[in-house]
Amino acid sequence: MISVLLSEGEKIPSFELHDADGKLVKSSEFKGKKFVVYFYPRDFTPGCTVEADEFSKEYKKFQKIGVKIIGISTDSVVSHKKFVDKMSIPYLLLSDPESEVSKKFGVWGKKQFMGKEYMGIQRSTFLINEKGTIFKIYPSVKPKGHALEVLTELTN
Numbered sequence: 449m450i451s452v453l454l455s456e457g458e459k460i461p462s463f464e465l466h467d468a469d470g471k472l473v474k475s476s477e478f479k480g481k482k483f484v485v486y487f488y489p490r491d492f493t494p495g496c497t498v499e500a501d502e503f504s505k506e507y508k509k510f511q512k513i514g515v516k517i518i519g520i521s522t523d524s525v526v527s528h529k530k531f532v533d534k535m536s537i538p539y540l541l542l543s544d545p546e547s548e549v550s551k552k553f554g555v556w557g558k559k560q561f562m563g564k565e566y567m568g569i570q571r572s573t574f575l576i577n578e579k580g581t582i583f584k585i586y587p588s589v590k591p592k593g594h595a596l597e598v599l600t601e602l603t604n
Contacts, residue, residue, distance in 0.1 A: 453553070453555065453572070454553055454585070456583060456584060457582065457583075458582050459581055459582075460485070460574070460581075461475075461553065462474075463475045463549045465520065465543055466525050466542065467525070467541065468528035468531070469529065470525050473540060473542055478516060478518075478580070479578075481516055482513075482577055482602070483515060483516035483517070483518060483575075484510070484517045484518065484574070484575055484576070485553070485574045486503070486519050486520070486572070486574075486594075487520050487521065487570070487571065487573070488569065488571055489521060489559075489571060491521065491528060491530070491531035492527075492531060496591070499589070500531070500535050500537055501535060502594065503517055504535065504536060504537050506595045509599055510539075510599065510602075515602055518539065518540045518541075518542060519542070520544050520550065521541070521543070521544065521569060522545055522546075522568075523545075528542075547567075555572045556570070557570050570587065571588065571589040573585070573589055573598060574586075
């Protein structure tokens with residue numbers, strides 16, 4: 449299945465995924481709140497570690513402006529728990545092991561690394577308003593400086 453990236457102005461698809469503690473988290477829990485959903489390929493890889501660390505460092509600033517942060521990858525709940533503990537991640541990481549939510553958002557697709565093609569998450573970020581509508585999309589994110597880029601967008 450080829451997934452198509454959602455567009456700004458669209459409502460996000462509903463989803464239910466488990467967090468690093470195994471608790472079921474539903475998208476409906478975020479109604480009435482602004483939030484950031486960032487999709488990343490894998491726990492503990494260099495780019496993903498940079499991205500998670502930068503969102504963690506800016507976390508209090510996101511809290512101050514009332515914005516929740518959610519990171520999603522296809523890694524397991526167990527992997528997320530280790531990543532959260534090692535990196536002291538203060539926000540939600542959700543496990544999408546069957547890539548269902550990644551496909552709904554349109555971030556699941558062909559990737560290439562060292563000449564090999566495979567399916568995986570295209571690093572992307574969605575800014576979502578209180579009504580559950582996407583108001584900004586960052587496709588093909590570069591991890592370094594991205595959290596600050598998102599924070600700047602939200603505070604301007």
